[in-house]
Amino acid sequence: MSNTPGPLKDALVERPSPWRRVINAVDQTADRFMPHSFTKLTLGLAVASLISEIGIIVTGGAVRLTQSGLGCPTWPRCTPESFTNTPEMGVHGIIEFGNRTLTFVLAAIALAMVMVLWNRRRSHPQVFWIAVGLLLGIPGQAIIGGITVLTQLNPWVVAFHFLLSTVMVSFATLMLNRVSLEVRAQREGRVNLPVVDGETTTWSRGLAWTIFVIGWVVLYLGTIVTGTGPHGGDADAPRHGFDPLIVTRMHAFPVYLMVAATVLFLILVLRMNSSASQRRSAWLMFAAVILQGVIGYIQHFTGLPIGLVLLHMLGSGLVVWAMTLVWDRQRSSYIANRSTEDVRSTR
Numbered sequence: 001m002s003n004t005p006g007p008l009k010d011a012l013v014e015r016p017s018p019w020r021r022v023i024n025a026v027d028q029t030a031d032r033f034m035p036h037s038f039t040k041l042t043l044g045l046a047v048a049s050l051i052s053e054i055g056i057i058v059t060g061g062a063v064r065l066t067q068s069g070l071g072c073p074t075w076p077r078c079t080p081e082s083f084t085n086t087p088e089m090g091v092h093g094i095i096e097f098g099n100r101t102l103t104f105v106l107a108a109i110a111l112a113m114v115m116v117l118w119n120r121r122r123s124h125p126q127v128f129w130i131a132v133g134l135l136l137g138i139p140g141q142a143i144i145g146g147i148t149v150l151t152q153l154n155p156w157v158v159a160f161h162f163l164l165s166t167v168m169v170s171f172a173t174l175m176l177n178r179v180s181l182e183v184r185a186q187r188e189g190r191v192n193l194p195v196v197d198g199e200t201t202t203w204s205r206g207l208a209w210t211i212f213v214i215g216w217v218v219l220y221l222g223t224i225v226t227g228t229g230p231h232g233g234d235a236d237a238p239r240h241g242f243d244p245l246i247v248t249r250m251h252a253f254p255v256y257l258m259v260a261a262t263v264l265f266l267i268l269v270l271r272m273n274s275s276a277s278q279r280r281s282a283w284l285m286f287a288a289v290i291l292q293g294v295i296g297y298i299q300h301f302t303g304l305p306i307g308l309v310l311l312h313m314l315g316s317g318l319v320v321w322a323m324t325l326v327w328d329r330q331r332s333s334y335i336a337n338r339s340t341e342d343v344r345s346t347r
Ligand code: HEM
Pocket: 061, 159, 162, 218, 219, 220, 221, 222, 223, 224, 225, 226, 227, 229, 230, 231, 248, 251, 252, 255, 258, 288, 289, 292, 293, 294, 295, 296, 297, 299, 300, 304, 309, 312, 313, 315, 316, 319
């Protein structure tokens, strides 16, 4: 640049890149139309995000369990001729197309969340990037959903599709925790409000990690049981050739470890100087893991009726919510802080 003639050098220095210009335009629009603080709208969107992320696990489960996995036989169109289902495709077409449509609801919520957080992206990068992650997860899920259909419901791909949804539930939980704390900090006029608002010890933090890690192992092994079982989403869907009893036992064994770790954790948290939110998360974890274990056994011994399998999928979403809460309430370093109230000064 040192040999560049003066005017050209000025032009090079002054002209922002096209990307920068887009960001500047978004910045100006957000500055005028979007909130500069955490509002009830932000909180409402965070709640809607968590509910809808758990909800789409259930509707995705309904697709699989009603054998509607190929209700729309192709992707991104529903049929080679049409983007929507046609009356001849019957109830399977309606269910599969309904699930695809729900993706747009999720996308609208995630996009709105990024927009209302835009003015806070420098002062609260963690919350902002979680929201971006949730937004990017949607095209990611749409593509994997498409690959699921194009591979005629390959059980490894179906499992990946499901597991990504559970990761999104985990992210949505982290976001709701942070947004609700920020709203509370603002409402109560408090600074430095931490997510970890009570006593923790090496044991309680270690158990929170243990529950979280075993939880993901249990979830992963659950998808292998499903891939081996009868509910493939279509009569001709490929299945794993594993022994159903062995994989079910492999899935159930770490559940015992999880229950043991949860009971220990609950006792510890109740005996320590824990906050109300830490105690709530421990009770929630206990309830979720016991309920899910009971549903798991009943469905196993009653030949996997679809109603119970669907409930087990809802339970998976709740377990992920609970184990993320437990982890966050013991280990997070996030602190809600009102001192960055005037975001313009942080630009
Ligand atoms: C914390 C406890 C548990 C969690 C988080 C959990 C989670 C899961 C998950 C994620 C799936 C796969 C869902 C899918 O791919 O659509 C699954 C399937 C399954 N789980 Fe569990 N599970 C738990 C406990 C149990 C227990 C104790 C049993 C008892 C044997 C059990 C039996 C089953 C069976 C049979 C399936 C296959 C259902 C099907 O064919 O679709 N689960 N579980």
